[in-house]
Amino acid sequence: MSIIKLDATDSTNSYLRELYTNETVADFTMVIAKKQTHGRGQMGAKWESQDAKNLTFSVFKDLGGFHLESPFAISLVVSLALRKALQSFLIPHLHVKWPNDILSVNKKICGVLIENVIKQQDVTASIIGIGLNVNQIDFEDLPKASSLKQITGIIYDLDEVACAILDQLKYYFEVLEKGNYEALKEAYESCLFRKNKxxxxxxxxxxxxxxxxxxxxxxxxxxxxxxxxxxxxxxxxxxxxxx
Missing domain, CATH: 2.30.30 (SH3 type barrels.)
Structure with missing residues (x-):
């Protein structure tokens, strides 16, 4: 595992994918950027983030030894890892808005973009892009967005939050590797935003x-x-x- 810190890049997912194309990348390598010039979200959406106030990073996960029930298993792992990490900072009312947005008090605080590497129809690796609103408090024209600081009033150490997320990603991928897909799915569904409403x-x-x-x-x-x-x-x- 290694952590690569960048002042700026177009997209941490793109940076990590290019790195993987050109050299061997260690499992759970993390690329963190203070600024993304072309951050991306689900369905091609643009991810906006104020420089150095939030976490914009990507994690490389080697899946060569995994038997995935479905690529959605990666979404389960990432969603649960994010929620558990944020719970450790006492962020309240955390839910997962399908498929993998993280909400607190019904406001979006985190978006995820998962890009899989597929060889011979098998997912062999995954690049997990995460954008987490941490210390930003101004979200002009984004009424459904919020941040950890906006919710709790606390200023957070970005490295501490990133390491907590990485630790939980390792834990939940270990759960997945042991074949506990149904348990992960059940845990995911238990925190699904607006379930049964x-x-x-x-x-x-x-x-x-x-x-x-x-x-x-x-x-x-x-x-x-x-x-x-x-x-x-x-x-x-x-x-x-x-x-």
Whole structure:
């Protein structure tokens, strides 16, 4: 394991992927940048972050020895690791908004972008990009965003938070390696945002409908209870939760 600190880069995920392409990268290598010029989120969204106030980093995970039930297992591990690490800093009311955003008091504090390396249809490695709002308090035009400092009033040491997350990633990947996928899935579903609560969704065509989140399938689709007691599964491109 090694930690690489950069003053600036376009994207820590891109930096780590290029590093992996050109040389051998140790398991759990972490790349942290004070500034990302082209930070990325889910579905190509841009990730905005004030310089040196937040954590923008990526972690390399070698999955060569793993038998993954599904690539979604990586999302389970990352979500649970983030939540557990943040609990250690007494961040309140933590939930996972499917598939892997982390919310505190119903505000988004953390986004994740997982990019897998696939060889012969197997996931052999994963580059896990994490953007965590830590000490930033101004989120202009982002009413659903917040930070650790905004929630608790405390200024946090970025290195301490990063190391806590890395420790929990190691722990939960060890759980996964032992074959405890169902236990991870159960733990994930227990902290799923708006589970079993009436919620409003928007589909890919922009149509809104109501339903109840019941959990996730083994491949990571969201299971929603609709009218007439029908449970339907949706993937990330098909559904947006409005809240």
């Amino acid at each position: 009436p919620s409003t969704f928007e589909d890919a065509e922009g149509l809104q409908f109501s339903g109840f989140i019941k959990g996730v399938s083994n491949i990571g689709n969201l299971k929603v209870l609709l009218e007439d007691n029908i449970v339907k599964e949706f993937d990330l491109k098909e559904l947006t939760l409005l809240y």
